[in-house]
Amino acid sequence: MITLENIEKSFSGVRVLNGVSVTVREGGVTALIGPSGSGKSTLLRCVNLLELPQSGRVQIDDAVLEFRPGAKADRKAVLALRRKTGMVFQNFQLFPHLTAVENVMEGLVTVLRWPREKARARALELLEKVGMSPKADAWPSNLSGGQQQRVAIARALAPSPKVLLCDEPTSALDPELAVEVVEVLAQLAREGTTMLMATHDLRLAATIASEVVFLDGGEVIESGPAREVFVAPVKERTKRFVSTLAGQEMPPGSVS
Numbered sequence: 001m002i003t004l005e006n007i008e009k010s011f012s013g014v015r016v017l018n019g020v021s022v023t024v025r026e027g028g029v030t031a032l033i034g035p036s037g038s039g040k041s042t043l044l045r046c047v048n049l050l051e052l053p054q055s056g057r058v059q060i061d062d063a064v065l066e067f068r069p070g071a072k073a074d075r076k077a078v079l080a081l082r083r084k085t086g087m088v089f090q091n092f093q094l095f096p097h098l099t100a101v102e103n104v105m106e107g108l109v110t111v112l113r114w115p116r117e118k119a120r121a122r123a124l125e126l127l128e129k130v131g132m133s134p135k136a137d138a139w140p141s142n143l144s145g146g147q148q149q150r151v152a153i154a155r156a157l158a159p160s161p162k163v164l165l166c167d168e169p170t171s172a173l174d175p176e177l178a179v180e181v182v183e184v185l186a187q188l189a190r191e192g193t194t195m196l197m198a199t200h201d202l203r204l205a206a207t208i209a210s211e212v213v214f215l216d217g218g219e220v221i222e223s224g225p226a227r228e229v230f231v232a233p234v235k236e237r238t239k240r241f242v243s244t245l246a247g248q249e250m251p252p253g254s255v256s
Contacts, residue, residue, distance in 0.1 A: 001028075001163065001194055003022075004047065006055065007021070007043065007057075016039050016218050017046070028210045031208075031212050032199070033205055038215040046058065052073055054067060054069055060081055060085065060163060061162050088149070089167055092151075094152060096139070096141060100151045101120060101136040105120055105122075122158060127151070145173045145174075145177050146176075150184055165197070166185070167197075182208070185208055210226055211223065211224065212226045222238040
């Protein structure tokens, strides 16, 4: 489904990703974990090309792009690959002048040119899925952070992307509101939605991820099934990092 091969990315001469390779299987949930500055969010943004790698290969389904130093990426190829993804951002990024349902409709109407009636029906269906249909006509300013993030998830799902990308989806929320978002993402995981998420919230990763990739210093330190990485990590660096789980209250059904 998603294959990243030897991804290299630098900012102002500072290497952020150093030959990173990751595979995300269809219908699975892969969590990118690691300390701040490890490169996990940058890697996620390289998947939908919000950040363009200097070198490496990105494949989503049948869309493939190869990057080489000094070579310019084809814009049409970038857009074709990007359309296969839906993105959930850390800070929601809802349009404040649009209601919840209008936020979900917006991409369908302006980008995909759907008729407004069809787009509204799709938007209402997705708001129902994330438990937000009673707030369909509410303004973002009248929604809690958790509610805004659930609308943002519905918006990302609207064009039926091949993969849902989540960049720290709970980090802007207090623990109580974060639970609402975790429950929605867990339900999507049970339904077989392919997801790749960058998160520092190990409880979120342990709850819904089937695979885990631990990054540090822009490199993959360890990867594998979530239960193995969280319960019996091989690398010493991974052991130190996941030991922070011991201080967190783990939700029912997690790998702990």
